[in-house]
Amino acid sequence: MTTDVTGASPWFALGEDHQLILEQVERFAKDRFWPLQARMDDDEWWPEDAFPVLGEAGYLGCTVPQEFGGAGLDFFTSALVLQAVSKWNPSVGLGILAHENLCLNNILHNASPELCERYVPGMCDGTIVGALGLTEPGAGSDALGSMRTTARRDGDDYVLNGTKLYITNGPIADVVLVYAKTSPDKGAHGITAFAVDTDAPGFAVAQKMIKMGMRGSQTAEIVFEDCRVPVANVVGEVDKGVRVVMSGLDLERIGLAFMMIGMCERALELSVDYAKSRQQFGQAIGQFQFVQGMVADIYAETESLRAFCYQVGAEVNGIAHGASREHVSKRAAAVVLQAGLVLMRCVDRAVQIHGGAGYIWEMEVNRLYRAGKLLQIGAGTNEVRRIIIARELLGR
Ligand SMILES: Cc1cc2nc3c(=O)[nH]c(=O)nc-3n(C[C@H](O)[C@H](O)[C@H](O)COP(=O)(O)OP(=O)(O)OC[C@H]3O[C@@H](n4cnc5c(N)ncnc54)[C@H](O)[C@@H]3O)c2cc1C
Incomplete structure (x- = not known):
């Protein structure tokens, strides 16, 4: 049993279309991928139909023009898909990020029309995995x-x-x-x-x-x-491969940060549920101020992360309208750095709230904790993210 404890805040700063898509993908991901989490983690198993199922639902190639089989939507929408899917199954979120941000988008924006014809439609419907x-x-x-x-x-x-x-x-x-x-x-x-x-x-x-x-x-x-x-x-x-790498890296970092919003949200939900249901000393542990403080901190940090991510996501939607690459790189590195720090603090508190149960491998909160660490390493480590930010602030 889970509780939506984020109240009205998930919709902060989102327009109606973005709200609808976020809600829709959340429902879909909870229904399709949440039940698979345990098996995927225990057996290092990937559901073979995951990409076709995502493609059929229209959640791959969000930013790809419709003539190539995509949805022709904005970058922000594709980041919201990552947020919603990662909340219910971070491994699937990571698979989408690698497929779409790291491979599909770079092919679409840099390859010849013939290569785009060959790969992009299949990558949008999930029959080709990248x-x-x-x-x-x-x-x-x-x-x-x-x-x-x-x-x-x-x-x-x-x-x-x-x-x-x-x-x-x-x-x-x-x-x-x-x-x-x-x-x-x-x-x-x-x-x-x-x-x-x-x-x-x-x-x-x-x-x-x-x-x-x-x-x-x-x-x-x-x-x-x-x-x-x-x-x-x-x-x-x-x-000229460096140009190809660099063209996609900032978007990858922001996508990763959105994944972490979803994971923080889930850490909060699990923590609230447990704090309400676990009894010690004759009362729910959520009645103890130390536990209340941890729950409140997860909430406050998640919401501040959301605000920063949505701000940077909105700025990046404007890359095509003249935002300078240096500006975007600094902001992308900053948001993914901050997201990684916030996520690890949130999942650490969430495990603490669960006590011994949080240390048990098969618990969802334990999976979140283990999954979270990667997001301080992949797409440039925390240290590399800091180097990029400092370089932009201080000069080379
Ligand atoms: C699960 C997983 C999935 C991944 N997926 C992909 C993928 O799909 N494609 C892909 O190409 N790569 C992928 N990666 C690789 C990932 O991007 C690298 O692991 C990451 O960039 C760090 O490189 P490294 O592991 O060699 O660490 P190193 O570069 O060896 O770093 C080791 C330590 O030294 C620090 N360090 C290094 N240089 C500096 C410096 N100049 N100043 C300060 N500190 C420094 C680092 O921050 C880190 O703490 C993945 C990695 C993992 C673990």
Whole structure:
């Protein structure tokens, strides 16, 4: 039994269309994905029909023009989808983020019309699953500078060699947007993006990675051994891959922050329910001021995060209308940094309110706690986020 304890506040700053979509996706995610949480976490299982089901409901490719099979809506709407889904199943939220923000959008905005035709409609209806391959064993925070994966031109193909690590959706993807060095002597300015079909010869999933949280989300190490990719699969211009990475990164960070609103909301609901139902010393633990304080803090922090996220989300809707990239990068890094800090404080309090029960693996609050930590690491760690903000404030 859960309680909507957020009252009227979820609708703060939202227009009617955004409100409706948020409500609709929440109902859908609670119905379809909440019941799968436990199995996904216990067995590291991904429901095979998750993407087609999301596609059929119209929740993939929110920002994709209708002629490519998308909904033609704004970025804010796609972020609300992430918020609503992640509240009821953070692993599914992460899968959508990797598919849509990291892969689909970058293909749509940078690839040739032929590649868009080939991939985008299927990615909108969920029959093609996407992933992003950037991180490597020796290239994490310094993903571009330390990249070792290479792509050598050979006739009408490029031949890729290298390893990519921690790739979300890697074990289930049909296409991976891969970054590789085409001009190794040019450093970060010699990187190219490729759309690589996972049935290409020389592509392999080396291992599925076992994680502490977000366990339903599938994560892989992938390898390229003389993997042949047609020249036509270059996304953007040769040696201009940095432009492709950078074009999507800010939106990814904001999407991640919206995911965390949903997770904080859920931490609050679980905490309130438990505080009302758990009896100690002859009364509900919610009658004790220490517990009341923790509940109040989760609420206050969640609402302040929501306000900041919605503000930045609205600003980013305006990227196309002239907001400078530097401004947006600083704001995106700040909102995801703040979201990660708030989320971990909220889930920590939520586990504390649950006492010993919160420490038990199968409890939803325990899953939230384990899932939350990733969101201070992926898409740039807290430290990298701080570096970006400070660079914009203080200069290089
Ligand atoms: C579950 C999961 C899913 C992921 N999904 C994807 C994906 O789909 N695609 C993809 O390409 N990648 C993905 N990643 C990779 C993720 O983006 C990286 O893990 C992250 O960028 C950090 O890189 P790293 O793990 O190599 O850590 P490192 O870069 O090795 O960092 C280790 C520590 O050093 C700190 N540090 C590093 N450099 C600095 C510095 N200059 N100043 C201060 N501190 C510093 C870091 O903040 C961190 O605390 C995923 C990771 C995980 C765990």
